[in-house]
Amino acid sequence: MKVMIMGCGRLGAQIAMTLDSEGHDVTVMDTSAAAFRRLREGFGGTTVIGNGMDGPALERAGIREVDAFFAVTQGDNRNYFASQMAKQVYHVSRVLCRIYDPGRERIFRELGLETFSPTSMGAHVMVEMLLGSREEAK
Amino acid sequence: MYIIVAGGGKVGLGLASELLNGNNEVLVLERDPARVAQVSEELGDSVMAGDGCETSTLDDAGVARADLVAAVTGDDEDNLVICEIARSRGVARTIARINNPKNELLFKKRGIETTISATQAILAQIEQELPTHEMISLLKLHGGLELFEIKLPATSPVVGRAVREVLLPPESLIALVVDPGGSPRLPGGDTRLNGGDSLVVVTHRESLDMLREALIGSTHGLDT
Numbered sequence: 001m002k003v004m005i006m007g008c009g010r011l012g013a014q015i016a017m018t019l020d021s022e023g024h025d026v027t028v029m030d031t032s033a034a035a036f037r038r039l040r041e042g043f044g045g046t047t048v049i050g051n052g053m054d055g056p057a058l059e060r061a062g063i064r065e066v067d068a069f070f071a072v073t074q075g076d077n078r079n080y081f082a083s084q085m086a087k088q089v090y091h092v093s094r095v096l097c098r099i100y101d102p103g104r105e106r107i108f109r110e111l112g113l114e115t116f117s118p119t120s121m122g123a124h125v126m127v128e129m130l131l132g133s134r135e136e137a138k
Numbered sequence: 139m140y141i142i143v144a145g146g147g148k149v150g151l152g153l154a155s156e157l158l159n160g161n162n163e164v165l166v167l168e169r170d171p172a173r174v175a176q177v178s179e180e181l182g183d184s185v186m187a188g189d190g191c192e193t194s195t196l197d198d199a200g201v202a203r204a205d206l207v208a209a210v211t212g213d214d215e216d217n218l219v220i221c222e223i224a225r226s227r228g229v230a231r232t233i234a235r236i237n238n239p240k241n242e243l244l245f246k247k248r249g250i251e252t253t254i255s256a257t258q259a260i261l262a263q264i265e266q267e268l269p270t271h272e273m274i275s276l277l278k279l280h281g282g283l284e285l286f287e288i289k290l291p292a293t294s295p296v297v298g299r300a301v302r303e304v305l306l307p308p309e310s311l312i313a314l315v316v317d318p319g320g321s322p323r324l325p326g327g328d329t330r331l332n333g334g335d336s337l338v339v340v341t342h343r344e345s346l347d348m349l350r351e352a353l354i355g356s357t358h359g360l361d362t
Contacts, residue, residue: 053214053215053241054240055240055243056240075215076191076219077191077213077215077216077218077219078215080215080218080219080222081214081215081218081219081244084218084244084247084248085244088244088247088248089243089244089247101192101193103192103193103194104191104192104193104219104223107193107222107223107226108222110226111222111226
């Protein structure tokens with residue numbers, strides 16, 4: 001599968017390395033070259049310096065050929081904007097988007113995006129951890 | 139009307155004061171506390187500290203009863219999100235400021251039709267002030283017919299086409315083609331048109347806009 005990842009932070013780099021090691025064709029985009037240091041040595045994918053909200057930059061990075069697009073920068077609104085570009089302008093078949101703010105995440109999901117909120121998910125898991133362990137202690 | 143203005147920069151402040159003068163109920167949302175204080179000096183209570191991209195801020199502002207939300211921050215992604223949240227809360231009319239004209243397409247695709255781009259506004263103004271910049275009237279003839287000289291820009295839709303392929307408005311005729319070197323030719327159907335050519339065209343005064351569109355092209359069609 002051809003995959004493009006916008007944002008090479010911890011999450012972006014982790015996704016990139018996992019998909020690369022599983023044999024997928026990965027392109028990672030970030031506005032800062034320093035971000036690519038998070039990729040381990042031997043990473044076989046492509047790195048592109050550029051802004052994922054900019055149509056021409058996305059085109060140069062090959063967005064028209066990808067099967068999936070991840071929007072995982074630090075900014076919820078940037079991720080939303082780039083996801084809608086990928087979906088509505090470039091018709092990428094799978095667009096996955098990280099949204100920290102649970103309120104916004106719900107709205108964007110209702111608007112048809114595949115969203116993931118580490119805040120909601122993390123809260124859920126940690127509450128489970130606490131209550132789960134209390135259950136066990138009983 | 140109750141109008142929420144998201145973004146208390148120069149645009150937001152100017153817009154809000156105008157709207158207040160027009161006896162509307164206005165609330166400016168601004169996330170920078172220092173800027174909130176500045177806006178408050180001019181608008182009093184009509185400003186609230188908070189990020190207009192947060193659902194909770196918009197809810198506190200009473201977005202559900204707003205007649206209109208204007209998203210005028212300096213960031214297009216924020217303006218898009220503000221409009222989306224407002225619409226999801228039932229606001230019928232949203233207006234977005236677009237800072238980068240390239241982003242207009244996405245706003246249109248998202249169904250946010252009323253977008254305001256300073257670049258586009260200035261372009262439209264220039265166009266209006268210089269409407270016949272590339273079209274010079276040479277002679278008025280009888281019956282509303284007029285003779286024009288039109289210089290083809292390189293971006294003209296007819297560059298590279300033969301005269302017979304050019305779709306002209308009714309009662310119009312390309313009478314003469316003058317190349318950039320100044321040599322005139324009487325065109326036949328096979329004569330090819332090049333950028334920089336000057337055409338002498340007979341047309342009806344009422345077809346002027348159609349003629350301009352046909353030979354010069356739309357000057358505000360950045361959308362693909």
